Amino acid sequence: MPRQTFVLNGKTVTLNVHDDVRVLWVLRDLLGVTGPKYGCGINVCKACTSHVNGRAFNPCSVRVGDLKKTDEVTTIEGLADTVAGDLHPMQQAWLDRDVAQCGYCQPGQIMAAVALVRKVRRERRSITDADLDGIRNICRCGTYTRIREAIEQGARRM
Amino acid sequence: MTEVTPRRWATMPRDLDTAPAGIARRSFLGYVVAGTTLVAAADLGLGAPDAAASAPGVPQPAELYDLNDMLTEAAMPTANLITVTVHEDGTASFALPRMEVGQGITTSTAMLIAEELELPVEKVRVTLADARPELLFNQLTGGSNTTISTYTPIRVAAAVAKSALLEAAAIQLGDAVETLRAKAGVISAPGGARLSYGELARAAARRTPRAVQVQLKDPSAFRVVGVGRPRVDARDAVTGRKKYATDMQVKGALPTMVCRAPTLNGTPKRLRNRKRILAMPGVRNVAVVDTGVAVRARTFGQCIDAIRAMKVDWEDGPVAGLSDADIVDELRAAELPLPALTDSLSDLLADNPLAQTVEVDTLFYFRSNSAMDTNSAIADVRPGRATIWAGLKSPITAQERIAQELGMSVDAVTVHVVQAGGSFGRRLFFDGALEAAKISQAMGKPVKLMWHRADDARVGRGHPMATSRVRAVHAGGQVLAFQQTHTSVETDFRHGLGEVITATAASLPTGLGNLGFSETVFELTQEVPYDFGVISQTLTETDDRFNTGSMRNIYSPDVRAAGELTVDELAAAMGQDPYEFRRANLRNARVVAVLDAVAKAGRWGRAMPHGTAQGIAIHKEYKGCSACLVEIDNRPRQTGRDIRDGVGGPRVTKVVFAIDVGLVVNPRGLEAQMQGGINDGIALALTSSMHLRDGHFLEASWDNYFYTRQWNTPPEVEVIVMPSESGQPGGAGEAGVAATFAAVACAYARATGATPAYFPVNHRDPLEFKPKPYVPPVPQSPTNGLKLTY
Ligand code: FES
Ligand code: FES
Numbered sequence: 027m028p029r030q031t032f033v034l035n036g037k038t039v040t041l042n043v044h045d046d047v048r049v050l051w052v053l054r055d056l057l058g059v060t061g062p063k064y065g066c067g068i069n070v071c072k073a074c075t076s077h078v079n080g081r082a083f084n085p086c087s088v089r090v091g092d093l094k095k096t097d098e099v100t101t102i103e104g105l106a107d108t109v110a111g112d113l114h115p116m117q118q119a120w121l122d123r124d125v126a127q128c129g130y131c132q133p134g135q136i137m138a139a140v141a142l143v144r145k146v147r148r149e150r151r152s153i154t155d156a157d158l159d160g161i162r163n164i165c166r167c168g169t170y171t172r173i174r175e176a177i178e179q180g181a182r183r184m
Numbered sequence: 185m186t187e188v189t190p191r192r193w194a195t196m197p198r199d200l201d202t203a204p205a206g207i208a209r210r211s212f213l214g215y216v217v218a219g220t221t222l223v224a225a226a227d228l229g230l231g232a233p234d235a236a237a238s239a240p241g242v243p244q245p246a247e248l249y250d251l252n253d254m255l256t257e258a259a260m261p262t263a264n265l266i267t268v269t270v271h272e273d274g275t276a277s278f279a280l281p282r283m284e285v286g287q288g289i290t291t292s293t294a295m296l297i298a299e300e301l302e303l304p305v306e307k308v309r310v311t312l313a314d315a316r317p318e319l320l321f322n323q324l325t326g327g328s329n330t331t332i333s334t335y336t337p338i339r340v341a342a343a344v345a346k347s348a349l350l351e352a353a354a355i356q357l358g359d360a361v362e363t364l365r366a367k368a369g370v371i372s373a374p375g376g377a378r379l380s381y382g383e384l385a386r387a388a389a390r391r392t393p394r395a396v397q398v399q400l401k402d403p404s405a406f407r408v409v410g411v412g413r414p415r416v417d418a419r420d421a422v423t424g425r426k427k428y429a430t431d432m433q434v435k436g437a438l439p440t441m442v443c444r445a446p447t448l449n450g451t452p453k454r455l456r457n458r459k460r461i462l463a464m465p466g467v468r469n470v471a472v473v474d475t476g477v478a479v480r481a482r483t484f485g486q487c488i489d490a491i492r493a494m495k496v497d498w499e500d501g502p503v504a505g506l507s508d509a510d511i512v513d514e515l516r517a518a519e520l521p522l523p524a525l526t527d528s529l530s531d532l533l534a535d536n537p538l539a540q541t542v543e544v545d546t547l548f549y550f551r552s553n554s555a556m557d558t559n560s561a562i563a564d565v566r567p568g569r570a571t572i573w574a575g576l577k578s579p580i581t582a583q584e585r586i587a588q589e590l591g592m593s594v595d596a597v598t599v600h601v602v603q604a605g606g607s608f609g610r611r612l613f614f615d616g617a618l619e620a621a622k623i624s625q626a627m628g629k630p631v632k633l634m635w636h637r638a639d640d641a642r643v644g645r646g647h648p649m650a651t652s653r654v655r656a657v658h659a660g661g662q663v664l665a666f667q668q669t670h671t672s673v674e675t676d677f678r679h680g681l682g683e684v685i686t687a688t689a690a691s692l693p694t695g696l697g698n699l700g701f702s703e704t705v706f707e708l709t710q711e712v713p714y715d716f717g718v719i720s721q722t723l724t725e726t727d728d729r730f731n732t733g734s735m736r737n738i739y740s741p742d743v744r745a746a747g748e749l750t751v752d753e754l755a756a757a758m759g760q761d762p763y764e765f766r767r768a769n770l771r772n773a774r775v776v777a778v779l780d781a782v783a784k785a786g787r788w789g790r791a792m793p794h795g796t797a798q799g800i801a802i803h804k805e806y807k808g809c810s811a812c813l814v815e816i817d818n819r820p821r822q823t824g825r826d827i828r829d830g831v832g833g834p835r836v837t838k839v840v841f842a843i844d845v846g847l848v849v850n851p852r853g854l855e856a857q858m859q860g861g862i863n864d865g866i867a868l869a870l871t872s873s874m875h876l877r878d879g880h881f882l883e884a885s886w887d888n889y890f891y892t893r894q895w896n897t898p899p900e901v902e903v904i905v906m907p908s909e910s911g912q913p914g915g916a917g918e919a920g921v922a923a924t925f926a927a928v929a930c931a932y933a934r935a936t937g938a939t940p941a942y943f944p945v946n947h948r949d950p951l952e953f954k955p956k957p958y959v960p961p962v963p964q965s966p967t968n969g970l971k972l973t974y
């Protein structure tokens with residue numbers, strides 16, 4: 027079985043698994059990193075949203091063999107370590123707005139929100155209603171109103 | 185968003201028909217039970233409501249005695265204890281015999297304990313109790329009943345704990361109990377001496393049980409209850425630490441999935457290529473069970489690969505070959521004629537040229553209550569014993585059914601209740617837990633079963649297709665009759681709620697005892713709170729071949745949407761404004777108050793551009809009432825939006841929602857539940873449904889089943905939590921759905937100039953997606969994710 031190596035939440039991990047196993051299963055089933063959630067497995071629900079090299083990606087739709095040794099994967103578990111302090115400002119905003127209901131979609135929502143803020147920063151603009159409307163992460167508990175409020179707060183502090 | 189401040193509460197209209205809590209200063213009996221540390225207990229049966237019903241002048245059963253009274257009373261005969269334990273580290277813990285699925289009951293329970301025990305909320309730990317068969321009916325989470333039925337017993341147990349701590353402190357400090365003060369987990373004496381709860385926990389413990397008489401705090405003295413606070417599990421949720429069933433690590437419980445039939449509820453005859461499947465990478469075990477062919481592998485990805493490679497012969501399911509239109513025909517055939525009008529009304533219609541009839545006939549398609557966290561469970565079945573971990577709202581029934589299925593005694597089966605990622609009524613059932621148990625037994629291995637999203641969407645449960653017909657008669661500006669008949673594919677209540685009903689049916693108010701389960705639930709939840717003369721509502725159910733259940737708010741969203749559309753038609757027929765007409769005809773002051781609140785905050789009647797409209801609706805249920813005002817934009821710039829893998833359609837641009845649930849434990853949590861319910865109501869009206877085609881449902885994932893998304897959600901949402909003098913809390917988990925659905929339906933009708941004949945309004949549009957195949961039953965995961973980063 028091929029050996030796979032990549033960087034996960036700041037640490038290099040190596041394990042044996044077939045190339046075509048999707049990263050989501052490598053994280054959840056083999057490494058026990060369960061922050062990224064399964065919600066569809068076909069890149070439509072966005073519950074598994076994590077970061078690769080600082081950008082949002084959906085590990086259910088990436089073969090582990092396609093990751094390079096130096097690729098840095100960050101899951102919700104590693105998000106706070108990318109900043110000083112206990113929590114990332116987006117996580118804090120989520121607490122302040124008390125966004126989560128069942129909480130299942132929220133790791134993905136937060137990772138998507140952080141990537142969205144970084145993206146609009148790269149484009150030298152701030153978040154618009156159209157950006158918020160364009161977020162594809164589904165929340166079956168319907169927490170959208172507070173998600174929108176939290177993103178605006180989190181963006182101000184990022 | 186409306187922050188609830190004391191000032192706002194004070195200026196809101198008062199609760200008019202619920203008397204201030206008569207029970208507030210009654211004393212209650214609790215117990216200090218044996219333990220090495222302080223364990224205080226109360227009988228869960230204390231949750232029964234006061235005998236006095238709250239509504240005056242009563243034409244309908246639901247007003248006198250509703251589903252919640254029944255659920256609460258069903259708990260009465262079982263003398264069963266719930267316990268609050270105070271630990272030496274100064275914390276208190278409590279195992280809640282209910283299920284947390286996002287509705288916030290662990291938080292509100294911690295608040296109740298903190299209030300009576302005088303301990304900071306952060307120091308109260310609430311966990312979910314394992315299945316406790318001795319609780320009988322009292323471990324069912326449903327009907328938005330948790331707070332209603334546990335409000336008193338939990339407070340009694342906490343008050344007993346406080347009194348035991350005070351007594352222990354009095355002995356140690358040499359002061360009289362009355363002179364001591366308990367606050368924030370510390371007891372202080374007049375002289376300044378202090379002892380923490382942690383220091384007293386052992387001293388307050390007893391080796392033999394003792395009964396204790398306690399009085400509860402008067403609600404006017406509440407400092408924690410009624411003040412909004414964040415969820416107790418919020419930090420775990422945002423850091424990824426919160427664990428759901430599939431996140432748990434149980435030794436040997438490898439990923440397991442099931443290959444299912446190409447027709448709904450079809451069954452496997454045989455797996456033709458077992459050898460080849462067993463040879464696939466990662467695959468460990470294969471077993472044919474009654475629901476399909478199960479595979480256990482190193483990863484879920486390898487389960488998916490195996491399912492896609494399986495060659496299975498199937499027996500067709502019971503609806504093979506049928507499509508939506510067939511079921512619509514069946515419902516139409518099952519519809520009973522509307523009840524005959526009384527002779528005097530018929531005469532009036534015949535003689536009085538001004539007497540008129542308004543008729544509304546609405547069809548509601550199948551809808552799914554698939555949650556984000558799919559049906560899943562861990563099962564470890566060994567010879568002679570079994571252990572199950574799953575998100576279960578009726579764990580006792582699950583335990584009994586699983587034991588029966590496995591051929592074991594009930595006490596050989598341990599059922600652990602795990603937090604779940606949403607329920608919406610689905611986790612009243614235990615489809616995943618039962619299936620996992622069978623698979624584990626067949627394979628002789630522990631399994632972590634997860635339903636693929638495609639299974640959860642297609643084979644999971646949902647809201648049955650239904651029709652609702654309303655006929656109203658009016659003359660001279662008065663409504664003389666309002667008759668509604670609801671006809672539905674059967675709603676499955678075989679999860680324990682049924683047992684509750686069986687057990688209590690005989691003691692129900694006159695005339696209800698002989699009704700079936702569905703009729704009983706219908707009778708106990710539905711009411712028309714208007715002064716509409718002769719009112720009747722009836723239910724007919726037919727066809728038990730579908731996987732259905734009590735989807736969030738059961739019958740109310742559909743019944744109320746049809747009802748409120750009729751109210752709008754009546755207003756129009758009489759040339760009256762929809763808001764003023766409702767106001768003039770409502771029988772209940774609390775409902776008028778919520779209606780006024782949304783009309784004012786939402787500026788009812790403001791000028792709106794052509795193609796946009798306001799809608800307004802009310803709902804009364806679960807000892808509370810609600811009103812919703814929405815604005816909808818049906819202009820081409822909204823309806824013409826092109827959304828990849830989704831639908832745009834008309835946009836609800838604004839929602840103002842007012843809720844009166846009686847006593848509010850956590851206003852922030854209540855507001856969150858309303859916000860969620862609002863998105864459900866919008867989905868039911870505009871976008872979410874299942875298409876039955878050739879014996880199966882087409883929708884297999886979130887790019888087919890269009891629950892409300894960010895591009896559909898209203899940019900402006902205001903929730904008004906009404907103040908209440910009531911000493912009784914009401915239900916919250918479902919209360920946001922019905923009024924929203926009805927208001928959106930009314931707004932859409934006004935924007936388009938026609939009352940819709942069916943919901944959701946996009947159901948008969950050309951499909952917005954390419955249906956995924958039935959064989960293989962699950963789609964393969966894409967591989968292009970690295971090209972789609974942002
Ligand atoms: S599981 Fe990855 S997008 Fe749904
Ligand atoms: S919080 Fe439950 S799915 Fe989003």
